[in-house]
Amino acid sequence: MxxxxxxxxxxxxxxxxxxxxxxxxxxxxxCNVDAVQVANLRQLHPILHDLVNTTFFRLFRVNLRNPVCPYWKSTDSEPEKPGGTCTGSVPTGPLGKPSFLTKGGPGAGVSSLEPAQEGGCSVEADASSLDLAVDRKLTKQEQVAQLERDNETQDCEFEEDLPHYWMDMCSGDHAKGKELEDVNLIKNPERNTGYNGSHIWQAMYDENCFEVGSTMPRGRFGANEPMCYEERVLYRLLSGWHVSTSISIAKNFYAPGTKQKGAWSPNLERFYHDVGEHPERAKNLHFSFVVLLRAVRKAAPFLNTYAFNTGDEQEDAKTKMLMARLLDSRLLSLCSPLFEAFDETRLFRSNWNPEQRSQLKRQFKSVFRNVTELVDCVQCQRCRLHAKLFSLGLGTALKILLSPEDLIASTTSRDDVVAMVNVLWKLSDSLEDVRTMTKQYYEQQAPIVQPQPPQGPDTAPDLDNTDQPMxxxxxxxxxxxxxxxxxxxxxxxxxxxxxxxxxxxxxxxxxxxxxxxxxxxxxxxxxxxxxxxxxxxxxxxxxxxxxxAAPQAKAKAAPADLVIVGGGLAGMSAAMALLDRGGSVVMVEKQPYLGGNSGKASSGINAALETTVESLVEDTTKSAGALVRPDLIQVLATESAEAVAWLRDRTKVDLSMRSQLGGHTAKRTLRPSNAFVGAELTFAAGQVLSKLAEQGSNFQLMLKSKWTGLRRLDSGVWEIDVQQNGATIQVQGRQLLIASGGFGHDAKELESLLLKYRPDLADFPTTLGPQTTGDGVKLARDLGAALVDMDRVQLHPTGFVDVKKPLENTKTLAAELLRGVGGLLLDRHGRRFTDELGTRQAVVNAELKADEAGLALPAPSPHRAFALVLNSKAAKMADRHVTLYSKKGLLTKAEGVQGLAERFGFKVDVVNATLMDYNAAAKQGIDAFGRKVFPEHWPIEASEDFYVGEVVPVIHYTMGGIAINTHGQVLDAQGKVMPGLYAAGEASGGVHGDNRLAGNSLLECTVFGRRIGMNLPIRQG
Incomplete structure (x- = not known):
């Protein structure tokens, strides 16, 4: 059976x-459906979730109190046609009107052409429990944010060929000057209200059409004729909206108490009938998602510099960080095709004559404006709220896609930004719901299908019931x-x-x-x-x-072989290696995604693949100085080739580019040819682990979770208290790995390790994330572990200064690669002052010495700032990095030496002399600072373009941490192994000694994380 x-x-x-x-x-x-789903699940969905929960994005300004419906005189009358002239049968092909229009609800469709009475309820829900009204309560912070709003309106109307023609795509509340209010979208989610909006969907599909000339290819929403490309795009966007709404209704269909106590529950049969059985409808959902991503991609320069003002600086910084993370996703190899998949330039470029093209543009805009007016006819307030949000979000995306880039900043309002991002989130969430609800549907159907008897003589034999097995x-x-x-x-x-x-x-x-x-x-x-x-x-x-088939009482889970605190590359390497052996792992990560600070690494990962182990040992030893620990360095170098090859093969990340960074005597630092090494490795490893978590019971992944307590039971098992979603969960493991990172962002904690060991660095900015507060280091210390090298904090010489926020404490790292390809550091006069390819500490020391001599850039540049300059040849060798930093506004383009001098206030003759001296030194093979390596970017010419920015020394890495041996086992104050306790990555100390060699952080995570995963004991059987 x-x-x-x-x-x-x-x-x-x-x-x-x-x-x-x-x-x-x-x-x-x-761009196939699977690519969209994977990128959404692994990267975009969690970012968008956090973004729309910020104060800025959860407040939507809308008119809900006095809508004016232009198409029906009253809710009791027959609907009047909204001006379209299309008639005919409903198309039945893949782009045809969905049959789920015959269902009720705000995602409902056509059961009749008459508007439903306000407050109608479905038979499955109690009317008293369905909340049709809108929750208008705002918190004090939301009221402050409301006052920060910048009201903007747009004029209309423009001719078809003018740049401003698409500026009035939405005929909404904001353009009409109606009475508006801010509504909290989180408090008013889209769900089943029992309202029947079938006449609205009917009008959208049937009454809006393109009536182009008889000599043109034509199609209509209400006819069986083929659609032209422009009409098909608009239709698919409306269909994607409709599908998303239907999914939200099915997901939150039964009110609390109807099917499930205290929570809304889904109607899986309705979902499967409306969406699951019709892949073409889900494809329209995917298409809409890709179109919105393309609009965000085009608006990236505007969104990157947008002021998300709510009156709370900390909240605004968080919003800006999340937006930057969303925009940076387009540079990941997995996500970048999605941001480029839709080509808006295909619209309105057919070989029609100018008059026909103008007519098509007019009708395209007219159709969408009709849609924005139709949403005022929705009688249910909560339904109308989400209809207005969706129409404005789609309209904003179309406006951005069809308008010149230089008009985006001046014509995109705060309301537009809020609506577009929320619609992108709704589409993203719907994609996830399709996946999860399909799985739930099959699980629900299993007991129904299982007992069905054979259907006839042609039925395949029931091999499971035969007495003669194969x-x-x-x-x-x-x-x-x-x-x-x-x-x-x-x-x-x-x-x-x-x-x-x-x-x-x-x-x-x-x-x-x-x-x-x-x-x-x-x-x-x-x-x-x-x-x-x-x-x-x-x-x-x-x-x-x-x-x-065999429901049983759930037994208490056996302790995992390993509990890992921290989801950076060290923890992920240990998890993958141990799971490959058949072990069991629980991973606890307080961020909503895996990667940690490892994801920020941009210069590369070292490996003795085509160079000698001895040379890597020598370079690492030199950087470690007097605090060198030869046994740890020997393991790091000896296992580098095997470990990096394993990581490359396990993640399928391209590591084909090889470069020589500062402090190195050979080209041994690997990175992808067209991407960022840390982001790619952590993203790919996160994919591997997320899939393993979905597939089996050996791996439990706990994101947005934080440990709050730890104890060792009499059995020797570790028991950890983990806070997740407001509840405390006990997790047990035979061994514990602390891989939670360092303490470089710990300057403001009540018990700050940074202030305790390096108070002189209190005013230095940092590149580290706010989660880097030394939690794991403090945990190990309290258990009796020894801490080593705690006063050794690495300053990176180049953290970018955002000229719009020069005093911001968290800086973006200017990758070592920029100096590796030929980037030069200049003082306030335009002169070089150091070997740019020296060790990090050597370059930092030169910066601090120059600052003491008064050679740093003057105000308004921050303390200890210097100029970073790349000529066009150098920039080409780091194209991916330069593109990203330019989009962030951290690098700007200067035309020739004249433009370079004007940017920093240098004298042109001084800059020319600096470049001529550099060219001569490169030709000779050595300069005044002892530099002997010169990339192939010279001679630098006065006429070429330059990419320039400002950099300052920043806290980048903490060499100190938990004392370990060569197996990653934690040592106590007497140097003895603490049974069952391990540490790896930046949480551990001693591997790097006095200073870390560039490219060794990802290597340490990989070598020691993998080593722990491959060697710690696991439960047999």
């Missing part, structure tokens, strides 16, 4: 998997075919490595791969990808069926 259940699920899932591999449509061919020899032959199919699909690039590993585990584990799956291997031996796709769903179905 379980075999038949598997086959039922396999058939249903086959359609879904084909959908995942399909193109989104009307976008770049490389002979072992036959099973082995079929298993051989199955493994061959997996290998073939993987070798041809049709099966991702994570899926390959999951499928192999499923096939070889005793009692998992059914006879039905093995029989498929025989009949689909020539279609390896199809076999693998269905077999993967069999693995998922096996897990679901197993949990349904």
């Amino acid at each position: 379980a075999g038949r259940f598997l086959l039922v699920l396999l058939a249903a899932h086959a359609v879904a998997q084909n959908f995942l591999n399909e193109d989104v449509g009307d976008t770049a061919q490389t 002979p072992q020899g036959t099973r082995r032959q079929l298993l051989d075919l199955a493994l061959r199919n997996v290998h073939k699909a993987s070798a041809t690039g049709q099966l991702p490595s994570e899926a390959e590993e999951r499928l192999l585990r499923f096939l070889v584990a005793p009692g998992q791969a059914s006879e039905e799956v093995l029989l498929m291997a025989r009949h689909y031996s020539d279609r390896a990808s199809t076999f693998c796709r269905i077999a993967l769903f069999a693995a998922e179905a096996f897990e679901s069926a197993g949990s349904v």
Whole structure:
């Protein structure tokens, strides 16, 4: 019987998997549904979640008290046509009007053309429990933010070919000067109210149409004729809006007390009928998401510099940081295709004559303006709130996409920004809901499908009930075919490595791969990808069926082999290595995402792949100085090649670029050819671990979680109190790894390690995240661990100064790479003062000495600031970095030496002399500061462009931390091993000695994290 259940699920899932591999449509061919879902799940969704919960984005200004519907005289009358002239049948193709228009609710559609009475409720919900009204209460902080709002209005109307033509896309409240109020979107989520908005959706789909000339290709929402591209784009955006609304209704359908006490619960049957059975509707949702991402991408320079004013500086800084993280996502290799997938320049560029093109533009805008007016006809206040939000968000995105870039800043209001980001979040959340609710639907259906009797003589035999199991020899032959199919699909690039590993585990584990799956291997031996796709769903179905077939009381979970506190690269390396051995892991991370400060590393990761181990030992030893610990450095260097190769293969991250950084005597620092090494490695490792957490019970990932207590039980097991979602959870592990980072952002904590050991650095800015407060170091200290080198804090010589906020404490790191490709440091007169490729400490010492001599840049530059200058040849070698820093406003382009001199107030002849001296030194192979390495960016010419910025020395890394041995085991004050306790990454101390060599931080995390994961004892069986 379980075999038949598997086959039922396999058939249903086959359609879904084909959908995942399909193109989104009307976008770049490389943009398929699966790519959108993965990027959303792993990166974009958690960022957007935090962003829309900030004060700035949760307040939406809207008119809800006195809407004026221009199309119906009253709620009791027949709807009047809103001006369209389209008639005809509803299209039935993939872009046709969704059949779920026949359902009720604000995401509902057409059960009738008459507006429903206010407050109508569905039969599944108690009317008294459905909250139709809007919660208008604002906190004191939200009231302050309300006063900070900058009211903006836009004039209309413009001619089609003028740059400002698209500025009045939305015929909304803000343009009409209506009475507006701020509403908290978090307190007023979109959910089932029982309201039937079918006539609104009917009007959107049927009454708005393009009536272009008879000589043009034409289509209409209400006819069976093909749509032109512009009409199809607009239709798909409306459909994506409709699908998102329907998903929200289905997700929050049953009021608290109806199905679930104290919480809203979903209507999974409705969801599956409306969306799950219709992949084309979900594709429109994906398409809308990609279009919004493209608008955000185009508006990135504006959003990067936007002042998110709410009257609370700390809250505003958080909002700006989250927005920067969202915008930086477009540089990740996984996400960048999504931001570029939609090409708005395809709109209105057909070979039609100017008159026809102008007519098409007018009708495109007219249709959308009609939509924005239709939302005033929604009678339910909460429904109207979200309809207005969505229409303004879509309108803002279209306005940005269709307008010149230089008009975005002057024509995009605060309300526009709030609406667009919230709509992007709603689409992102809907994508996640599709995934989770589909899984819930199948889990719910399992007990219904399982007991069904055979349907007739043609039904496949019930192999699970036969008394004659498949002979072992036959099973082995079929298993051989199955493994061959997996290998073939993987070798041809049709099966991702994570899926390959999951499928192999499923096939070889005793009692998992059914006879039905093995029989498929025989009949689909020539279609390896199809076999693998269905077999993967069999693995998922096996897990679901197993949990349904034998419900048991949940036993208390056995202690994990390892509990890891911290989700940076050290913790992730340990987790992957241990899980690969079959161990069990719980990871606790207080951020909403994995990566920590490792994600900020931009220069590279060292490895003795094509260079000698001895040279890496020598360079690291020199940097460590008098505090060198040869045993730790020997492990770091000796295992560097193997560990980095393992990390590269495990994450599939390109590490093909090789460079020589300051303090190095060889080219051994690896990085991706077109991306940021820390972001790529942590992102990819996070993907691996997130998938492992979803697939099995050996790995538990706890994000947004913080440890609050720790104790060692009599059994020797560690028990940790973890706070998650307001509740305290006890987690147990046989061993504990502290990988929670250093203490470089600890200057303002009540018990500050930084102020205790280095009070002289209290006024230095930092590149470290606010989570870097030494929690793990303090934890180990309180357990009796020894702390070493705590006064050794690394100052990085180049933290960027944001000229708009020069005194901001947290700086963006100017990667070592910028100096590695030829970036020069200049003092207030335009002269060099150091070997830019010296060790970090040497360059910092030169900066501090120059500052004491009065050679730093004058005010308004901050204390200890100097000029960083790259000529165009150097900038080209670091194109990815220069592009990012330029978009952030940290680097600016200067034309020739004249422009460079004007930017900093230098004298042109002094700068020319500096560059001529540098060219001569490069030709000779040594300069006055002892520099002997000169990248291929010279001769520097006075006429070429320069990329310039300001930098200051910043707190970048803490060498001190928990004392460890070569196995990562924590040592007490007497140098003895503390059983079951480990430390790795920046939380540990002693590896780097007096100062860390550039590129060794990611290496330390990888080598020692992996070493711990590969060697600590695990529970057998």
